[in-house]
Amino acid sequence: MTVLGIRALNRATLARQLLLDRADVPVIDAVAHLCGLQAQEPQEPFVGLWSRLRGFDPAALSDLLTGRRVVRTHLMRRTVHLLTADDVLAWRARHDVMLRQKVLGVYRRELAGVDLEELAAAGRAVLADGEPRSMSELARAVAERWPAPGPRPLGEMLVAALIPMVQLPPRGLWRMKAGVRNVPLSSWVGREIDPPAQDGADPVGQALVRRYLAAFGPAATADLRAWCGLAGLPAAVAAVRDELVAFRDERGRELLDLPGAPRPDPDTPAPVRFLPAFDNALLGYHDCGRIVDDAHRGLSVTGARVVLVDGRVAATWSVEDDAVVVSPLRRLSRADRAEVAEQGRSLASFLTDDAGDRVEIAAGPG
Known part of the structure; x- marks a missing residue:
């Protein structure tokens, strides 16, 4: 099995992340290719795209946000990401269990005894009037029914896990400062999220494997898990394994990749690039x-x-x-x-x- 050294992996990563050559692609295509951009700091994705796209116009990203084709939402690793609406709708149900577990990992004691389905139903009832709400406003609206946990655990569970939400503009627009106002994802984009598969298959998991490798490969399965936070992807990897090629790194780890994906010569010159806070070029890997x-x-x-x-x-x-x-x-x-x-x-x-x-x-x- 071919061994890929650090420099070979570096150049492959730069190529997949659009950091080796600035790309001439529409902003929405770049966001989709990158599987989203980490975005808890609202202005940072603009720097990330400036470093990756030739002639990047920040107004183009703002227009995608106001046009509801790109959204800000909790997804991978329960962190706020900027993703295409199509990807969020396709991927959100596959992340439900992980999102709940992540919130419970922080607030398990406070939320003990709270029926999460009842809490989700109460939250949806509050949001049914169509009014955007902050996390604290939504939590206070249901706190009479569940006074013990306190607003923070209730709000985190509702906004980050139980109800697929988006953070509304003007938050996240170019050079705009605004607080977080949440509405349900489906009402904002006008479509329901894709339901989970019922036959035991995992087409979304398999799609995530392919998409991750296109943007981050070659990579180990531990890297894939570190990127998305999902524990249940070994079966998805096994299902697509015949489509993939395998390498090893200098530590002996198996690395998987798409056969036709770019793996530039290790001596390819790499230009200086400025990356924003929490860029997935660093956070998208276990190693x-x-x-x-x-x-x-x-x-x-x-x-x-x-x-x-x-x-x-x-x-x-x-x-x-x-x-x-x-x-x-x-x-x-x-x-x-x-x-x-x-x-x-x-x-x-x-x-x-x-x-x-x-x-x-x-x-x-x-």
Whole structure:
């Protein structure tokens, strides 16, 4: 079985994530290809798409949100993602059990004795008037029936698990700040979610395997689980296994992939890329060593924005006083610093419309 080294995996990941070459595709196609973008920080997906698409116009994403073709909702790993409406409708039922278990993992004691089906029915009754509500407003509306848990556990269970919801614009629109207002997914997009399969088959799970590998492969089954949070995918993997090709990484793990998916030469040049907080290029794997060194893996879960140099995390970045400030994690060569500065100026212009396009690069270690 062919062994893929770290650099080969890195270049494959960059290609699948549209980070090796900026893509000329419509925004909605990019969101679908990436299986959604992590979006608990509302403005971060705009940076993620700016880094991936040639000539990205942020208004195009805002228009998709207001046009109800892209939505903000809890899905993979119970985190807020930006996904196409079609994907949410197709995938949501397959995530129901996981979403409930994730919330119960935090609030099992508080929600002990609460009949979750009754709670879901009460929540739907409150939402039947069509009015958007915050999580706390919805929780308070049912708290008289269940006073013991407190509003937070009730609200989390209703909004993140029991009732498929979307977060309404203007939250998530370009350069807009707005609180979270929720409505049921089906009422917002005008369609019901796809029902779960009744015959024991798992077509949605199989589709998730294929879609994940297209955007993240080659990958191990542990990586797939880390991305979606679903425990019950081994059968789906087994069902499509004859369609896939297998490799091993340098640790001996089996990696699966789609046979025709891009796996560029490991020596393919990789341009500097600025990634947003919680980008799935890092969070979409159980083992993200293909893109970040062991010493810096914690950055992916703390919300640090990172800079890729030669395809690997080499710096963090922030915006201060309309300037993009880069803090290297290792010594950068003169050529690397020049490319980081060039991309940083472009990012500063995108984020601030500041003619100065300021970027500051700290000296860094070494």
